[in-house]
Amino acid sequence: MTLTLPSSLAPFSQRVITLLQSVPYGRVATYGAIAAAAGSPRAARQVVRLLHACSDKYQLPWHRIVNRDGEIVLSDEASRWRQARLLEAEGVSVDARGRVDLPRFGWQPPG
DNA sequence: GCCATGGCTAGTA
DNA sequence: GCCATGGCTAGTA
Numbered sequence: 245m246t247l248t249l250p251s252s253l254a255p256f257s258q259r260v261i262t263l264l265q266s267v268p269y270g271r272v273a274t275y276g277a278i279a280a281a282a283g284s285p286r287a288a289r290q291v292v293r294l295l296h297a298c299s300d301k302y303q304l305p306w307h308r309i310v311n312r313d314g315e316i317v318l319s320d321e322a323s324r325w326r327q328a329r330l331l332e333a334e335g336v337s338v339d340a341r342g343r344v345d346l347p348r349f350g351w352q353p354p355g
Numbered sequence: 356g357c358c359a360t361g362g363c364t365a366g367t368a
Numbered sequence: 369g370c371c372a373t374g375g376c377t378a379g380t381a
Contacts, residue, residue: 289361290358292357
């Protein structure tokens, strides 16, 4: 399901989006790991921005991205609840504090 | 100026 | 709880 990304998108953003699309079903990745694999270890916030802005357009598995502690960190409660439900529907258990067990479900991007 | 981070320290218990 | 971080975009000149 190789989707050609528009060249109007900056190279870093293209790499981030491609990496996000490769996070497997039933696994999670962290903002920082995606940023690092895209070549900019401190650009985790840029991953955040892209997820926020482009999830719909590029069908990104936004729910599979958590922070470095495995926590769901969305700002509003309804979205946090939705993310937890989407993860559990894939077999990823989320505890009462909205945390995923990274050693068990974490996925490391290549590179 | 945005943004759903991350790494640090201070301040409690 | 603070604040430096970073790639990008919107909006002004």
